[in-house]
Amino acid sequence: MGNEKLITKLNEALGWELRAINMYAHYVANIRGIHRLQLSPLFKSEVDESIIHADTVRNAIVKNDGVAVTKRNPEPILHTTDYTIMIKESLKTEMQAAVVYGELMDMLENDDDKEIYDAVEQIYLSEVRSVEEMRLLIN
Numbered sequence: 658m659g660n661e662k663l664i665t666k667l668n669e670a671l672g673w674e675l676r677a678i679n680m681y682a683h684y685v686a687n688i689r690g691i692h693r694l695q696l697s698p699l700f701k702s703e704v705d706e707s708i709i710h711a712d713t714v715r716n717a718i719v720k721n722d723g724v725a726v727t728k729r730n731p732e733p734i735l736h737t738t739d740y741t742i743m744i745k746e747s748l749k750t751e752m753q754a755a756v757v758y759g760e761l762m763d764m765l766e767n768d769d770d771k772e773i774y775d776a777v778e779q780i781y782l783s784e785v786r787s788v789e790e791m792r793l794l795i796n
């Protein structure tokens with residue numbers, strides 16, 4: 658059923674958000690050196706943004722009579738205190754999120770529920786902005 662496919666994809670997005678919350682919180686705590694001054698608040702804002710995204714996706718799953726996952730995506734979170742590695746890992750994560758939300762938008766294009774499409778589009782755009790932000794930070 659179409660709904661089941663949609664719920665599976667929404668849960669995939671939720672799993673990535675739950676992982677992002679963990680990863681960014683880990684980096685907030687672990688970042689060392691002078692860059693901590695600027696990157697710790699940046700990573701903290703990514704934690705907050707991921708919590709909001711997760712809330713939105715979870716609500717969409719419930720609205721579609723699905724059961725939201727409570728486990729994060731199993732992709733390992735790389736431990737490091739090196740900010741350059743953190744930014745590279747952040748870029749990978751944001752690119753992955755943008756792909757999943759892009760796929761969700763395709764699935765929702767013909768859906769009658771424009772509210773969900775709208776919410777997913779907002780998240781997609783914020784992931785794309787984060788991709789660009791991380792890309793600029795790398796060099």
Ligand SMILES: [Fe+2]
Binds near residue numbers: 674784
């Ligand atoms: Fe997100």
